[in-house]
Amino acid sequence: MIKLNINKTLHGAEGVMNLHANLNIKKGEFVALSGKSGSGKTTLLRILAGLEEVKGSIKVDEQAWLENDKSLPVQKREIGFVFQDYALFENMTVEKNLLFVKNDKKLAQHLLELTELDSLKNRYPNSLSGGQKQRVSICRALMKKPKILLLDEPLSALDPTMRSKLQNELLSLHKEFHTTTIMVSHDPSEIYRLANRIIVLQNGKVINDGSPKDVLLKTQGSQKFSFEGELLDIKKIDVIYVAIVAIGQQLVEVVVSSSEAKNLLLGDKVNLSTKAFVPMITQN
Amino acid sequence: MNNIIAYVQNIQSLQNLNIVNFTCKGTPLKMMSLDLNNNIQKDTKVMLTCKPMAIALAKNLQGEVSYANRLHANILFIESGELLSALKLQFEEFILESIITTDSCKRMHLQTGDKVTALIKSSDLSIKKVLV
Numbered sequence: 079m080i081k082l083n084i085n086k087t088l089h090g091a092e093g094v095m096n097l098h099a100n101l102n103i104k105k106g107e108f109v110a111l112s113g114k115s116g117s118g119k120t121t122l123l124r125i126l127a128g129l130e131e132v133k134g135s136i137k138v139d140e141q142a143w144l145e146n147d148k149s150l151p152v153q154k155r156e157i158g159f160v161f162q163d164y165a166l167f168e169n170m171t172v173e174k175n176l177l178f179v180k181n182d183k184k185l186a187q188h189l190l191e192l193t194e195l196d197s198l199k200n201r202y203p204n205s206l207s208g209g210q211k212q213r214v215s216i217c218r219a220l221m222k223k224p225k226i227l228l229l230d231e232p233l234s235a236l237d238p239t240m241r242s243k244l245q246n247e248l249l250s251l252h253k254e255f256h257t258t259t260i261m262v263s264h265d266p267s268e269i270y271r272l273a274n275r276i277i278v279l280q281n282g283k284v285i286n287d288g289s290p291k292d293v294l295l296k297t298q299g300s301q302k303f304s305f306e307g308e309l310l311d312i313k314k315i316d317v318i319y320v321a322i323v324a325i326g327q328q329l330v331e332v333v334v335s336s337s338e339a340k341n342l343l344l345g346d347k348v349n350l351s352t353k354a355f356v357p358m359i360t361q362n
Numbered sequence: 363m364n365n366i367i368a369y370v371q372n373i374q375s376l377q378n379l380n381i382v383n384f385t386c387k388g389t390p391l392k393m394m395s396l397d398l399n400n401n402i403q404k405d406t407k408v409m410l411t412c413k414p415m416a417i418a419l420a421k422n423l424q425g426e427v428s429y430a431n432r433l434h435a436n437i438l439f440i441e442s443g444e445l446l447s448a449l450k451l452q453f454e455e456f457i458l459e460s461i462i463t464t465d466s467c468k469r470m471h472l473q474t475g476d477k478v479t480a481l482i483k484s485s486d487l488s489i490k491k492v493l494v
Contacts, residue, residue, distance in 0.1 A: 303398050316443035318461060335414040335448060335459055336441075337363040354396050355485035 079105055080226065080258065084125055084134035086142075088282065090116045097121055097282035103275075105139070106256040110269040110290065113279035119262045122279070123228045126260070127159055128152040138225055156260050158219030158227045158257070162235055164211040167205040173199040179221040189217040192254070193247050209240035213247065220255060229261035233268065245271055266294045302354035309346045312339060323350055363459050364366035364417075365490060366391070366410045370402060384410065387454045388436065392430035392484040399492070407493040412449065416486035417460035420479040421470050433458070437476045442467060451480055 080103040088095045097118040103109055124130045128149060136144040143150045167175050172195060174187040190196045191212040203211055212232060219227060229248075233241045245268055252259060252272070263269050269276055270290045278286035279291065284291045286293050295302065307325040312334075319339040321332045332350060334342075342348070368384035368391055375381075382396050384391040391410065402408070418429070435451040435458060447467040451458040457479055472478070 315444045317441050317448040318443075318446055333415065335363065335461060337459060338414075353394075353485060353488050355394060 079103070079137075079139060080126075081135070081137040082126070084122075084132050084136065085120065085154040086125065086130065086132045088118065088121060091094075092116065095282045097187065099284055101281075101284070101287075103258060103260070105258055107275055108252055108259045108273045109261070110273035110276045111130055111260055111262045111274055111279065112269065113285075117279040118282045120230055123159070123230055123260065123262060126155075126226060127157050128155050129229060156222060156225040158210070158222060158224035160219045160227070160229045160232045162216045162231045164203070164208075164215045166211060166214055166218075168178065168203050171200050171202055172206070174222050175203070175214055176218050179218055183319060185221060185223075186217075189220060189251075192250060193217055207240075209236050209244060212236065212244060216244075216248065216251070220251060220257065223255065225258060227257045229263075231262050231264070234264070241265075241268070248272055266290075270294060288321065302356050304349060304351035306347065307350055309342055309344055309348050311344065312342055323348060325350065363415060363423060363457065366453070366456050366458075367493070368408060368410055370404055370406045370408065373402070375396070382489075384408070386410075389433060389454070391433075391487065392395050393487040393489065394484040395488070401492050402489065409490045410487055411490040412482050412486050412488065414459040416459040416482060417451075417458060418481040419438055419449070419460055419462060419466075419470070419472070420481055421472070421476060423479045427481065428483075430484040431454040431480075431482035431487060433482070435478055435480045437472060437474050437478060440467065440472060440474060448470075451478065453480060 083100045086097045088097050098232070099122060111122065113119055121130060125132050126136065128143065128151060129235060132144065134144065143155055170178060176189065177183065190199055192261050195210065195213055195217065198206065198210060203214065216232065233276060236244065249272055261272065273290055274291045276288065276293045277284055305325045307323040309321060309330065312320040312322050313320050317335045317336065319336060321334055323330050323332060366386055368386035370413070371383040371385050373380055373382050378397045382393045382395060382398070384393065395435045419434060433453045435453040437449055438452050438457070439450040441448045442464055445464055446461055447464045449460045449462065449472065451460060
């Protein structure tokens with residue numbers, strides 16, 4: 079169990095901001111930390127790791143990590159930290175990178191097998207792909223069997239296929255080790271697949287905290303199929319109108335009646351929604 | 363447009379599938395839905411909506427139809443296009459819009475003032491907002 083109640087003044091791009099969080103995180107939880115850049119997510123991870131000076135208290139399994147301005151040093155906090163850039167020791171083989179943290183050959187072998195890195199254990203980081211490097215970083219972070227695994231957008235530099243593969247591996251590792259994990263992520267599908275809880279930060283405050291399904295499903299009334307987009311064009315055809323809306327990288331067409339079209343302006347941010355019973359689903 | 367104020371009568375649930383029964387001035391209405399917000403309970407006042415394309419029309423309706431929502435309405439206005447027609451209907455104090463093919467409109471000899479039944483499948487009806 080992590081009990082954290084902290085306050086810190088940050089000097090961000092938009093001026094001075096107060097980061098405040100009062101959270102209880104259960105042992106074994108997989109928490110996604112989400113929110114716009116500059117909202118305090120990475121700072122919160124760094125606070126847990128002991129890399130930032132902060133006011134407040136942090137207690138992990140009844141051990142005080144921060145109390146009355148006394149802070150447990152970084153190396154004594156049992157933390158595994160994985161960053162977006164891999165931060166591997168370039169002069170060590172994959173296996174040595176793991177053993178450097180803790181000389182436990184059996185665990186290293188087990189982790190390398192779980193992540194299909196076994197055959198690469200004698201290679202050096204510069205001969206690995208991005209996905210392989212990040213798997214080494216994750217394995218290395220787990221070598222100490224940390225109490226908390228902190229992941230700062232670990233997969234955001236990877237292509238979608240590799241991302242999905244590593245998500246599965248993170249899931250298997252979490253199932254096997256039950257390490258309490260806090261991951262910064264912006265990707266709703268990643269959050270839904272991995273996390274059992276999402277905490278959303280905005281300007282240093284927690285604005286949402288709940289299950290990924292409850293927080294991420296953008297529903298309005300009973301509409302379950304909902305997207306935000308921008309109205310690009312609207313044309314009258316016969317007695318109806320056809321609107322063209324950009325959603326992410328895609329364009330979609332929507333038929334609207336004249337009364338629905340009446341107040342729409344080109345460039346408007348719009349919400350497209352329909353009931354869950356209507357969309358058809360086909361395999362690509 | 364196509365906003366109907368109704369009250370929740372009861373909710374039938376099976377896991378996260380729900381059928382919500384409403385009443386609007388004595389007309390029973392039914393909506394199929396997945397998970398419902400917690401604030402939707404018996405006697406909750408809601409605004410229901412559906413797309414104009416999802417309203418079918420019948421005249422002199424006889425026999426049984428599977429449409430769970432059958433609203434007795436009067437035609438207020440017909441805008442007839444080459445292929446499609448948009449009809450404004452009066453149902454209680456609400457104005458509904460139905461868009462049907464002009465062929466159907468002609469075949470049924472629909473005219474302003476006609477009494478029609480507006481038919482909406484329960485899967486096409488949705489809650490636009492919860493009113494307090």
